Amino acid sequence: xxLSGMANPPEISTATDQQVVxxxxxxxxxxxxxxxxxxxxxxxxxxxxxxxxxxxxxxxTQETFVKVLNALDRYRPEFKFSSWIFKIANNAAIDQLRxxxxxxxxxxxxxxxxxxxxxxxxSLQVGAGGESPLEELEARELGHSIERAIGQLRxxxxxxxxxxxxxxxxxxxxxxxxxxxxxxxxxxIHRARAELRTALGHLKx
Amino acid sequence: MDTRSVGNDGMNDQIMDxxxxxxxxxxxxxxxxxxxxxxxxSGFEDRVLSRVWRPYPQWHRRVSAAGLTxxxxxxxxxxxxxxxxxxILPLVAGVTLTATFSAEIxxxxxxxxxxxxxxxxAAASADVMQQFxxxxxxxxxxxxxxxxxxxxGLGCVTVLAGCAVGLRRTxxxxx
Numbered sequence: 001x002x003l004s005g006m007a008n009p010p011e012i013s014t015a016t017d018q019q020v021v022x023x024x025x026x027x028x029x030x031x032x033x034x035x036x037x038x039x040x041x042x043x044x045x046x047x048x049x050x051x052x053x054x055x056x057x058x059x060x061t062q063e064t065f066v067k068v069l070n071a072l073d074r075y076r077p078e079f080k081f082s083s084w085i086f087k088i089a090n091n092a093a094i095d096q097l098r099x100x101x102x103x104x105x106x107x108x109x110x111x112x113x114x115x116x117x118x119x120x121x122x123s124l125q126v127g128a129g130g131e132s133p134l135e136e137l138e139a140r141e142l143g144h145s146i147e148r149a150i151g152q153l154r155x156x157x158x159x160x161x162x163x164x165x166x167x168x169x170x171x172x173x174x175x176x177x178x179x180x181x182x183x184x185x186x187x188x189i190h191r192a193r194a195e196l197r198t199a200l201g202h203l204k205x
Numbered sequence: 206m207d208t209r210s211v212g213n214d215g216m217n218d219q220i221m222d223x224x225x226x227x228x229x230x231x232x233x234x235x236x237x238x239x240x241x242x243x244x245x246x247s248g249f250e251d252r253v254l255s256r257v258w259r260p261y262p263q264w265h266r267r268v269s270a271a272g273l274t275x276x277x278x279x280x281x282x283x284x285x286x287x288x289x290x291x292x293i294l295p296l297v298a299g300v301t302l303t304a305t306f307s308a309e310i311x312x313x314x315x316x317x318x319x320x321x322x323x324x325x326x327a328a329a330s331a332d333v334m335q336q337f338x339x340x341x342x343x344x345x346x347x348x349x350x351x352x353x354x355x356x357x358g359l360g361c362v363t364v365l366a367g368c369a370v371g372l373r374r375t376x377x378x379x380x
Contacts, residue, residue: 165226
């Protein structure tokens with residue numbers, strides 16, 4: 001039997017998103033795991049910075065992946081997979097914020113945090129490890145200020161600024177993800193930066 | 206460089222295409238990249254995959270599709286007929302050989318039932334019994350009474366069960 005018609009699937013870790021999706025559609029569990037490996041952190045990070053609740057973020061991230069992975073047949077390869085999944089993640093986060101009636105966020109625990117455990121689960125984790133206690137304290141204070149400033153932005157501004165500066169997404173991709181005109185995205189980012197500069201003005205360079 | 210005015214709120218700022226976020230606003234970017242990385246808790250992948258329906262592999266779908274085609278087109282009966290015809294030759298050969306050598310086959314079976322199997326069984330059971338007797342002698346040589354032996358046996362079973370549970374948890378966690 002001739003094998004010339006059977007193309008070898010590309011190495012999964014080096015394959016493009018489209019190729020991985022094609023393998024997943026063929027039922028390969030490794031392909032599903034690869035998509036999760038590639039996107040679980042950035043998707044969780046976006047949702048977490050939007051809703052600022054670890055448990056809730058994990059639930060929303062899970063819902064996002066379940067929705068995406070169960071609908072792979074409807075994915076059109078001419079579009080970026082990342083845009084698709086971030087769009088669903090962003091919608092999930094915005095819906096959640098609307099349900100909770102939240103526009104801005106407090107740093108010291110979520111609005112539903114009534115116990116110390118919940119406060120801990122919903123408070124922002126800031127500061128890097130491996131520093132001296134003083135440096136760690138300063139980094140923590142700085143991180144608190146940044147997170148507080150981001151938390152005070154409108155959800156649309158917040159999504160834009162996180163995708164641009166934390167995720168490093170291009171303007172047109174952010175526009176595609178949020179379903180907003182490119183000019184609006186640039187405006188939102190401009191305004192978000194202005195608000196953040198004002199909010200962080202007290203910090204030393 | 207392509208520059209254009211953005212927004213409609215009268216701002217004077219311009220955002221230039223093709224620049225990185227760090228180039229657009231270095232001071233702010235420095236702050237924003239200091240935000241710590243966050244990630245879901247361990248086991249996240251498995252929790253997601255347990256809720257995702259995965260299609261059957263391609264080979265499975267091909268075989269199923271081929272089977273369905275055979276049934277739908279009626280070709281299945283052609284292949285069943287061919288298989289039946291193909292089976293007739295070895296069947297006839299088997300019956301002929303059995304009829305020809307029926308005496309030899311009968312005596313062989315009779316020997317197997319009357320002598321072969323009983324002798325093998327006797328040898329094996331005698332060996333097993335010998336091993337049990339040897340074990341019983343060693344146990345009775347320890348001088349322990351029935352209760353003590355029962356307690357030791359129960360302890361062994363408990364330790365074994367504990368090891369099995371621990372091993373299972375370790376394997377589950379490592380996934």
